[in-house]
Amino acid sequence: MSELERPGAQQWVPPRPSLRNLREAVQGCRGCELHRDANHGVMGEGSLRSDLLVIGEQPGDQEDLQGRPFVGPAGKLLDQALEEAGIDPGRVFRTNVVKHFRHEGTRGKQRIHKSPSRWHVAACGPWLVAEVGLVRPRGVVILGATAGQALHGSAFRVGEARGLLRPWPGVPGETGTSHVPEWVLATTHPAAVLRSRRRAEDLAALVGDLRVAARALEGREVI
């Protein structure tokens, strides 16, 4: 696909975003080709009073079918980990760096996830900028390498950065700053924990990282 055919999402983002108009508008987005093989554009969900924004990669099979983020197995594990870390899942806004499901082939009835490329991430950035401006979170948790590289650049590695509070790097390509969260913290993606052969250990590490975020939200840990 040429750059002309991948114009980016900006022209579809409503000038005065609300949860409702973002959800409606993303269905019409033609900012890249991923909308073609997906059922829904999946915007973030959660309370507008959330202190924490959690950013995943892209909707999965279930999320695409239901049009809602983190409703499948990874989302269930995320909620469990948040609760174990002492973070009220009701005060969390969950979203993804890419809003349409990229997949390739099938396994049984499930379509197989394929990570979005950096071009898709760049095209989809304006939706994330709108969400950050709408939710105005105190802190941000980034799940996994795709979301980490989307925000921190291609040299980002979860293993080196996880569990550390860092300054908000902004969304690449953002023009003007709508809101600057106090900190951002990266950790593993719960989907990676589900696939892991050392699941209990990896879940404990995810919860450990989220505890740092919990303390930062209480002002007991500062950047």
Ligand code: URA
């Ligand atoms: N994985 C993600 O990164 N996001 C979702 O919404 C679901 C699974």
Ligand code: SF4
């Ligand atoms: Fe638009 Fe993002 Fe969907 Fe591409 S993935 S069509 S930029 S919403």
